[in-house]
Amino acid sequence: MSIARDKVLEWIKASADVLAENRDYLIQLDAAIGDADHGANMDRGFKAVMAKMPEISDKDIGTIFKTVGMVLLSTVGGAGGPLYGTFFLQAGMKTARKLELGLEDWAAALESALNGVIMRGKAELNDKTMVDALTPAVNALKQAIEANLPMEQALRLSAEAARQGMEATIPLVARKGRASYLGERSAGHQDPGATSSYLLLKAAADTWTDG
Amino acid sequence: MKKLINKPEDVVKEELAGVALAHPDLVRVHFDPNYIVRADAPIQGKVGVISGGGSGHEPMHGGFVGIGMLDAACPGAVFTSPTPDQMLEATKAVNGGAGVLHIVKNYTGDIMNFEMAADLARAEGIEVESVVIDDDVAVQDSLYTAGRRGVGSTVLAEKVCGAAAEARRSLKEVADVCRKVKGWGRSMGMALTSCTVPHVGKPTFDLPEDEMEIGIGIHGEPGRTRMKIKPADEIVEMLMEPIIKDIPYKSGDEVLLFVNSMGGTPLIELYVVYRKAHEIATKHGLKVVRNLIGPYITSLEMAGVSITLLKMDEDLLKLWDAPVKTPGMRWGM
Numbered sequence: 367m368s369i370a371r372d373k374v375l376e377w378i379k380a381s382a383d384v385l386a387e388n389r390d391y392l393i394q395l396d397a398a399i400g401d402a403d404h405g406a407n408m409d410r411g412f413k414a415v416m417a418k419m420p421e422i423s424d425k426d427i428g429t430i431f432k433t434v435g436m437v438l439l440s441t442v443g444g445a446g447g448p449l450y451g452t453f454f455l456q457a458g459m460k461t462a463r464k465l466e467l468g469l470e471d472w473a474a475a476l477e478s479a480l481n482g483v484i485m486r487g488k489a490e491l492n493d494k495t496m497v498d499a500l501t502p503a504v505n506a507l508k509q510a511i512e513a514n515l516p517m518e519q520a521l522r523l524s525a526e527a528a529r530q531g532m533e534a535t536i537p538l539v540a541r542k543g544r545a546s547y548l549g550e551r552s553a554g555h556q557d558p559g560a561t562s563s564y565l566l567l568k569a570a571a572d573t574w575t576d577g
Numbered sequence: 578m579k580k581l582i583n584k585p586e587d588v589v590k591e592e593l594a595g596v597a598l599a600h601p602d603l604v605r606v607h608f609d610p611n612y613i614v615r616a617d618a619p620i621q622g623k624v625g626v627i628s629g630g631g632s633g634h635e636p637m638h639g640g641f642v643g644i645g646m647l648d649a650a651c652p653g654a655v656f657t658s659p660t661p662d663q664m665l666e667a668t669k670a671v672n673g674g675a676g677v678l679h680i681v682k683n684y685t686g687d688i689m690n691f692e693m694a695a696d697l698a699r700a701e702g703i704e705v706e707s708v709v710i711d712d713d714v715a716v717q718d719s720l721y722t723a724g725r726r727g728v729g730s731t732v733l734a735e736k737v738c739g740a741a742a743e744a745r746r747s748l749k750e751v752a753d754v755c756r757k758v759k760g761w762g763r764s765m766g767m768a769l770t771s772c773t774v775p776h777v778g779k780p781t782f783d784l785p786e787d788e789m790e791i792g793i794g795i796h797g798e799p800g801r802t803r804m805k806i807k808p809a810d811e812i813v814e815m816l817m818e819p820i821i822k823d824i825p826y827k828s829g830d831e832v833l834l835f836v837n838s839m840g841g842t843p844l845i846e847l848y849v850v851y852r853k854a855h856e857i858a859t860k861h862g863l864k865v866v867r868n869l870i871g872p873y874i875t876s877l878e879m880a881g882v883s884i885t886l887l888k889m890d891e892d893l894l895k896l897w898d899a900p901v902k903t904p905g906m907r908w909g910m
Contacts, residue, residue: 393777401796402777403657410654439693440610440662443631443653447660448689486689539721543685546722547798 367517369467369574374427378419378434380569382412388565395558399545403444404558411442411450426465431458431475445543446559449483449496456482469517473507476524480504493541494552498534499560502527503567518575525564525571532556532564578778585775589632589652596639600904603643610660612667613639614649624742624751625649625671628680628735629664630687631656633774634795637732637874640905646739647903648677655774655877656796658686664694668703676704676748680734680755682727683711684796706748708755710734712762712885714823715792715800726794729835729885730762732873733897736906740899754896758887763823765816766883767800768793770841772876791815795839795876795883809846813853816884821861826888828862833887833897838872841880847871850882858886867897873905 385392385408392405415437422433431454439451457475461467467475480500489495506527510520535557540546545557582588589611596613597606604613612629619625628638629651638650648671653659668677677698681691688709695705710727719725734755741751768790771780781797784790789812792800801819826832836851838844847870858865866889874883889897900909 397777397781401656401798402774402781403654406776407654407657440660443657443660443686443690445658445686445689447658447686448693451693487685541721543723544796544798547716547726547794549718549722551799 369472371427371430371465373574374430374467375419375423377570377573378415378430380573381566382416384565384569385409385412385562392558392562395556395561398555399540399548399552400558401544404446404562407442407444407446408450408562411438411447414441426461426463427467428458428460428462428464431455431461434458445487446562449487449559452482452486453479469507469520470511473504473511476500476507477504487542489542492538494535494538494545494557494560495542496559496563498538498557499528499531499563499567502531521571521574525568528564528567532560535560578773578775580773580775582775585778588775589654592632592635593639593652596904603902603904607666607670610651610663610666612649612651612663612670613642614667614670615642615644618648618671619673620648621673622675623673623745624675624748625668625673625677626680626735626738626742626751627651627664627667627671627677628731629653629659629667629691630682630684631658631796633877634874636872636905638735641732641735641739641903643901643903644910645743645899645901645903646906647735648742655776658684658690661690661693661697664691665697668694668698668705669701672703676706678738678742678748678751678755679705679707680731680738681707681709682731683709683724684726685723704748706752708734708752708759710759710762712759712764713766713794714763714819715765715794717801726798728766728795729764729837729874729883730758730887732837732869733762733833733835733885733887734758736901737893737896739901740896743899754892757893760825761888762885763820764883764885765820766793766795766837766839766881767791767812767816768797768839768879768881769806770880771797772840772879774877789881793839793881795874797876797879809849810853813850813884814857816882817854817857820884820886821857824886824888829864831864831866831889831894832858833867833869833889834858834865835869835873835885835887837869837874837883837885839879839881839883840872840875841878842882844871847882850884854884866894
């Protein structure tokens with residue numbers, strides 16, 4: 367089983383929808399420990415992505431991801447713009463010329479995306495950032511591949527690992543970004559970046575599995 | 578939310594349109610991507626000086642574009658870093674062949690977006706230097722945070738770097754002036770009220786009527802302490818003490834004293850603050866030889882004040898006194 371190009375496009379659309387639905391939720395999370403712009407920024411960015419989609423829907427998956435990255439880079443702003451821009455640019459480099467993705471292709475793309483985010487943001491695990499949701503998601507995918515689990519199950523496990531990683535940010539003290547200025551006061555709040563990362567991976571699992 | 582706006586998503590665009598109409602002799606405004614650029618840019622042989630950041634801090638940065646200060650400014654959404662394509666296009670627009678200096682405030686988003694823009698500009702063959710201003714002494718635990726925030730010294734850096742570029746100094750020399758300000762400038766601010774970001778619609782943080790936040794950041798980042806409001810003199814002491822403790826200069830040095838309104842605090846109160854800050858500086862043996870008083874780096878309608886001390890030497894004094902003609906700062910011409 368594999369993820370066809372149309373399914374990738376569906377995931378982008380589902381991501382735009384889920385970020386629009388969760389715009390105010392992300393703003394609320396960000397207002398608690400940041401500057402209350404994450405929800406508005408991501409929603410604005412993915413709306414711009416959707417406007418660009420018709421031009422690239424017949425291209426390869428790498429081109430689609432790279433285009434998403436460039437649009438996010440030029441429309442999101444804040445820290446989320448370079449981070450999610452880099453995420454999709456790196457995923458695009460790993461999927462160049464592909465018209466469908468096997469599970470291993472997706473795992474490689476996601477790992478490369480995660481490494482790009484780490485390189486750009488210089489965050490480590492447990493700094494209370496996107497990395498805390500993405501890292502367990504990548505690890506879960508790799509373990510599922512080693513265990514020869516079916517694709518649907520692997521995607522579900524990956525999204526579930528991202529959810530746990532996101533929730534695990536709640537007690538953490540932020541070490542990066544604007545939340546870090548709160549010091550101990552940042553503990554007790556879920557990280558908005560980890561939350562948007564989970565929402566994207568949840569949308570992928572929902573779009574790419576029947577369940 | 579009570580604001581003189583039309584739609585929250587149109588605020589920045591409409592503000593830029595107003596700037597373009599008000600100051601056509603000094604600046605041009607480019608839309609998509611958004612940047613404000615000197616009317617006569619690019620100037621052959623002159624280093625371009627660029628800054629940028631979220632909107633909501635006016636007159637910084639757009640109000641400082643003009644003769645003797647910035648060549649371009651890139652405004653992001655309110656309190657949101659601008660994007661790399663803005664900085665890249667602005668960099669190209671001001672490149673007169675002598676290179677371009679990016680003056681960046683130390684915020685995670687600004688750093689990443691400017692880094693990407695500098696990489697893209699270098700890939701197009703433009704020489705770029707970046708200097709990150711991080712002067713907010715309110716941030717104590719800078720090892721475990723994103724580091725000290727860039728605040729008041731940024732305004733001063735933009736003025737003296739602009740003057741250095743106007744005098745046709747090289748990119749390295751202009752960047753050295755910026756690094757000097759980075760090394761010698763120290764700031765701290767406080768808030769009496771919160772502020773409301775237009776697209777959020779409610780105050781960024783809650784601050785009860787009788788309380789204040791000491792050490793506030795320019796986007797409402799939390800400071801060192803929150804306490805009951807006190808008389809102005811005690812507040813000024815609470816700001817000046819950490820600054821003076823941190824400054825890398827000693828009794829006898831000459832300084833510029835910058836008292837800045839966060840947006841909602843009127844001049845009458847700024848002068849009350851200046852009086853006390855001047856007294857404290859003098860008591861510590863610092864000689865206040867220049868000053869700047871007014872709303873220059875604001876946080877929307879937040880009431881509050883920030884104080885910046887910058888050690889001055891002969892060269893900085895010359896650059897500070899050099900003529901400047903921008904919408905937000907003007908003297909000598």
